[in-house]
Amino acid sequence: MARTNGKQSAVERKPVSIRDVADASGVSLTTVSLILNNGDQRISEPTRARVLTAIERLGYRPNRLAQGLQNRRSNILAILVPHLRHTFADPYFGELISGIYDRANRSGYKILLEAAGRSFLREKRYLDLFDRCFVDGMLFMGSTDEHRFLHRFRDRKRPFILVNNTWPGLDHVVADYRAAGRLAAEHLVGLGHRRIGMIHGAGDVETARLLIAGFAETLAQHGVELPASCMEDGFYTEEGGAAAAEKLITANPSLTAIFTGNDKMAAGAIQRLQALGRRVPSDVSVVGCDDITQAAFVTPSLTTIRTPLYELGRRSCQRLIERLRGKDEPCQEVLPVELTVRQSTAPAAS
Amino acid sequence: MARTNGKQSAVERKPVSIRDVADASGVSLTTVSLILNNGDQRISEPTRARVLTAIERLGYRPNRLAQGLQNRRSNILAILVPHLRHTFADPYFGELISGIYDRANRSGYKILLEAAGRSFLREKRYLDLFDRCFVDGMLFMGSTDEHRFLHRFRDRKRPFILVNNTWPGLDHVVADYRAAGRLAAEHLVGLGHRRIGMIHGAGDVETARLLIAGFAETLAQHGVELPASCMEDGFYTEEGGAAAAEKLITANPSLTAIFTGNDKMAAGAIQRLQALGRRVPSDVSVVGCDDITQAAFVTPSLTTIRTPLYELGRRSCQRLIERLRGKDEPCQEVLPVELTVRQSTAPAAS
DNA sequence: GATCCCTGGTAAAACATTTTACCAGACCAG
């Protein structure tokens, strides 16, 4: 069905329909449709050839609104991103989106972007995307505890999946954040750190809690405490990370290491620590989380736990597509993480 | 037309159509449509009320595939992004996308994402998005000289706009890159720099050439040369910027300042310079371009020329929407840029 | 009393597909 650059005919204005192709090749419209969709079946080779060249010559392209109406699907997937300031500029979401896009594209799905604020979710307006036949499936990113009502919409007609987050009973693909916490703790303890702080993300995000749990657990196993005074919320932003770092280091001047819930907070923390006269890593080691591209290009370059964001996006989309193809098993996939050591960590000053 | 959370009825399965609403309220389907679309016209108040409550009760949502088929438009805009590795993770594109999204959303348009590789463009497959009624309009970002063929498709039925790029005769909204080059040059010259290098972006991008021109021009006016040996291509990436910085500083050890075509290359350059034992800014000053969020969080924080990316996205989308509403004047808008001084520049070492 | 207009609505066409059910002719068996 190779039909690239159809001629831009002189008339140019009215779109060419399947009807036109049928007329041009002297067959019924049904025949054209059959050739396009069934591929092999009944139609004789001469007829098929005639129709195909007509299609080529006229530059026919099936109207997907009509197709969608008939098939009751749109071949579009929606990505729901929390509506923050300039959400799409965040490399975290960007990596996930890239993975999703590439996978979707491979199967002929288009991607619709939706920034979903609180009200959007609370009023269930995302259901419109399904009910109005905008999309066949949805990928939720940045979901929080608020989203647990999603549970109620697990009917087979509106498939969705949580991207890099987890909720019991909901389809999801998520990085192993508990392991991430553990790896960070082991790395820091291994370097001899004993007075350690943490800058975590929002408390209503399950992965944030898992990360904290894994980190605290492992520290405890090594006899290192993580008191409340050594925990600060950094809101997942650079500014938040900076502010949190300042609070931590002021309240606990003897801290020699900080673990942050993502790389943006780490970047903010490093900058603020340096501004406050602490050298990184010689005075204070910093470990980030995610390993976004920029992590390698802050100074000092960031030691971080790599969550395979692109792959997480890819897999989520893969799973969603499987759902759309009728697979009916629940999907709860956990991808491994790994420690990436760079320049922002060093042995504890003795 | 306030109709939030329609009941999830027990039947649940077959979508409710305008037909169902008509039956439920004892009027014709035309009447329902009239109420929904015309708003005021002919229909009496009692009837309107009856229909509206039926809509509410049934949780009716118009099927947009059917609407689109009838109206021959989709209410979707496409963003075309060059298909690089993990394109969407690039904060440059992300900021533009955020601006576009917010503006589109305000007018009820949805956003479709498309990563357009070379072949996608060369084979004019993006035309399918129009011809198959996927989208009403398109925003091109990251366009290069290869895209000049776009010129041929300026018919009124397939509106598109170049986002932060320029081409004579094509609609576009672009930052003033020539001024950006000038501001960078004036800043560095003002600090006493005389031996200056530049890491530029791809040569087939018009804005890259404008930036170079503005920079070189202004240096020349101040009697500062910019020989070919002081120019390197950094391919708009961190790695490219790092490699280019190394070449520059090796070939011209006396360089005291470098201007880069975007912030990512600046980040790469700074890191490599430091790795090579040059201190930034005391040995070498670095000026970036764009002022992405991360620019403030590299160390030292980056002096850069702020191109208002979010605003550029917003305006582009605004202009495109005006086109869709029938406005027929060409749009060639240039937004001002400004110098943002941070820590990566200092007076030239004497 | 016929004509006209207004009010409040409806029937039907059109949009571009896919899919189901059917059909005409050729060929063959019995």
Place this chain on the structure above:
DNA sequence: CTGGTCTGGTAAAATGTTTTACCAGGGATC
């Protein structure tokens, strides 16, 4: 000659809207 099957198709229904043209009945006008 009747009945059956296969081949290569076609007619028509269905999908859910919007919009155009029309219509019935009532009141006002001449």
